[in-house]
Amino acid sequence: MQVVATAGHVDHGKSTLVRALTGMEPDRLEEERRRGLTIELGYAWTTLPSGERVAFVDVPGHERFLGTMLAGVGPVPAVMFVVAADEGWMPQSEEHLVALETLGVRLGLLVVTRADLADPAPAMKQARARLAESGLGQVEALAVSGRTGQGLGELREALDRLVAALPAPDPEAPVRLWIDRVFSVHGSGTVVTGTLPAGRIEVGDELALDGEPMRVRAMESLKEPVTSVTGVARVALNLRGRVAPERGHALVAPGGWTFTDLVDVRLTRARDADDFLPQRLTAHIGSAAVGCVVRPLGGNTARLRLSRPLPLHLGDVLLLRDPGRDPRHRDPRHRDPRHRDPGHRDPGHAIRVLAGASVLDVRPPELRRRGAARERAAGLETASPDAASLLRAHRLLRSEELAAMGCAPSGRPVCGEWHADPGYWSSLGERLPEVVRRYAAEHPLEPGMPLEIARHELDLPDRRLVTALVRPPSTVADGRIVSGPSGLPPPVARAVQRLAAELSAHPFLAPEAVRLAELGLGPRELAAAVRAGALLRIADGIVLLPGTDVRAAALLARLPQPFTVSQARTALKTSRRVAVPLLEHLDRKGITERVDDAHRRCRSLSPGQTGYMVG
Structure with a gap:
């Protein structure tokens, strides 16, 4: 099925033509039939010669019902423009054409009605010339009579050709x-x-x-x-x-659209409309008509504040109409268009359709600084309704946000569902190492920069984005960005390396505090090394290399079980100062356990292995 809207001046035979084509009555209200005037939208349908079905949206032609006309035309891809042979081009013909042109309707037919009452040639010539100037261009034109049936067969064939030319809609598009x-x-x-x-x-x-x-x-x-x-x-x-x-x-469709009451748009002025836009207008899209406040940004761009949120995509076109311009209040000589030359354009008829507003952003940024509007206008002048333009403006957007804005994500996400503007993402990658270096200088004993602090410094919405920016030699460990494998500041890392060299020959002989200080490992440096996992603290002032406790357990397991502190000290070739806290450390880890006041055993051995019975 396809849907075609009617358009044209009041009482030019739109409803009569639809009735003749379909055999149905499009005017549904008793008042409409009594007055012979379409007030509400009417609908009727028929089957064309090809077998294709077409439905007609019959819109009112009276100037007072322009809003209703726009509600009918808004969602429809093509128009059947009607002009009466005995009256020709009229004020509402012009206003309907301006509306269609502004909405971007580009396909249609010109139908000159009442061909039985007057020669249709002058009206057809006049209307074709006007349509040719508009976005509809050179449309197919026919003369018909709804009363006698003249030309209806040819019109049905022309409708078949029009329907065949309409683009195929996407069945997977969000509803x-x-x-x-x-x-x-x-x-x-x-x-x-x-x-x-x-x-x-x-x-x-x-x-x-x-x-x-x-x-x-x-x-x-x-x-x-x-x-x-x-x-x-x-x-x-x-x-x-x-x-x-x-x-x-x-x-x-849930999640398929962005509900917004604030949009940035590119304006296309309607033909013959004033350059100046009033601050308060009515915005039309689909069947919606909402008040809006217009804030010019510069050039052909503006920001619209809508009176209520609407579901919008980038590329949607809102028609801006001035509800305050009432063409009924024009010069009395022009109040009845039937008493003037059909070829004369009424100077007293004010076109109320002022502009089309193509949506460029459905989540525009706030304009707080002096000059922000001018900067925003410069960015919008080159913007297009696509993901690349959105990302240039917003820098980071999730896939679901792009979809709700009407833009399929381009390229792969930089992290999870996040997409980024390439230039912005590259600049973040250059900034992060400097941010990490500055933090290390200000906090020399911390093992690395916390991801949350880095996220705040880079003004990012998600900590995962920081992780995605980290490049070697930096890595992420325990929620921090660390430089090098140890994650320690270079001076502390070198001191730990010197300590490791001394412990290589006697791994269980922990140095005294004086020697640790000589190596450059004071209390703060030791704390940083322990936090980074570069050293193992078994008691205050006693540190060994990571894994030394496991090596000690392996040696102690070879002793006759149970064993004393003295036997352990000898096996480990260390002092009592180290042996006692090391055994207590092993007790806490569950590797060893006390048998009595003097003896311990390795828990991996059963009591029967040594013949010493516990309790």
Whole structure:
């Protein structure tokens, strides 16, 4: 299925044409039928000669209902532009075209109606010339009569060609369904309708509405029950949830969109619109119409503060309209467009569509410093709606954040789910060694810089990012960035090496405090070496090399069990000053245990091995 919107001046035959094509009545309100005026959005559908089905969104042409017209056109990829042969180009023709051009609609048909009432050639020539100046360009044009049926066959064939030219939507795209109708059905509950431009919805899916979960209980498309539908499609969803849906709100795939009330945008001024933008405007997207405050940043960029959060992606286009410009208050001579030359553009008709706003950032940074707005504008001038531009602005983003902004991550993450701007990541890699060196100079006896402090210094959101930046010869050990294998400051590392050389011949003969000081190992240096695991402290003032206690246990296991302190001292070739605390250390580790006041044994031996019975 494809969906096409109508557009054109009030009472130019849009609804009549849709009725003639489909055999259905698009005007659904009694007041609409009584007044012959479309007030609300109407929907009808038909099967084209190719077998393709097309649904029409019939929008109101009256100037007072421009907001409703935009709600119908917003999610639709193509337009059937209608101009009456007996009236030609009119004020709302112009305003609808400006809206379509600003929204970026680029595919459509020109249909000149009432060909039975007047020669369609002048109106067609005039309308084609105006459309050619717009984004629609050279569209196919036909003359028809909804009353007599003239040209309807050719129009159906032209619609087939238009539908075939529309781009295929992505069925895997995240769902965003702008709600354009809400009503209750007896026995079913709340039903909403909208145009699904892309993605897939299935019965049982859980969608989000203003952050709250909503379950799809049942679904129809073109009044036929379905269990699954892919865009483009007109759908009606029977919902269950705690939130009351409203027109202008959107059902979205959870996590697929960024809800934001602050966006940075690139402005495209509407044709003939003033260069000056009022501060307060109405922003339209999909069926939503929200107030917004415009803050110019510089050039063609601005920041919009929306009156409520909307689910947005980069590249979305918001249409900015001035609700304060009421074209009904123009010169009385121009109030009735039927009393003037059809080829004359009404100087009293103020175009209320002022600009299109293409979203460049859905999470823009704060502007606190003097000149920050100017700097931001310079960055946005070259920005594009892609991950690379986002990362240049935000420097670091998680994969899920990029997806919610509408940008597939480019390249591999630098760490876990984190993606980084390449230039920024390179600069961090250059800064980290200097940060570590500065910390080592300020804390010479610490084994290394704690990762958390490094994270704070580099202003990073995740400690894992610091770990990913560490490069040899630095390493990460026990939550610290250490330089070299020992993780000690160079002077302490050299002192430990000298001590190790002295202990190589007599590993259990721990030096006195005086000798340790001569080696450069005072109390603070010893504490740093012990924290780094470069030395083993067995008692105050007594240190050995790591693993010496295990070597001692192996030697003691060879003694007749149990053994005395004197026997242990002799086996280890050390002094009583070292032997006693070393044995107590082994007791604490469970390697040895006391048998009585004078004897110990290695716990790996059973009492029966020596014939000495315990207790």
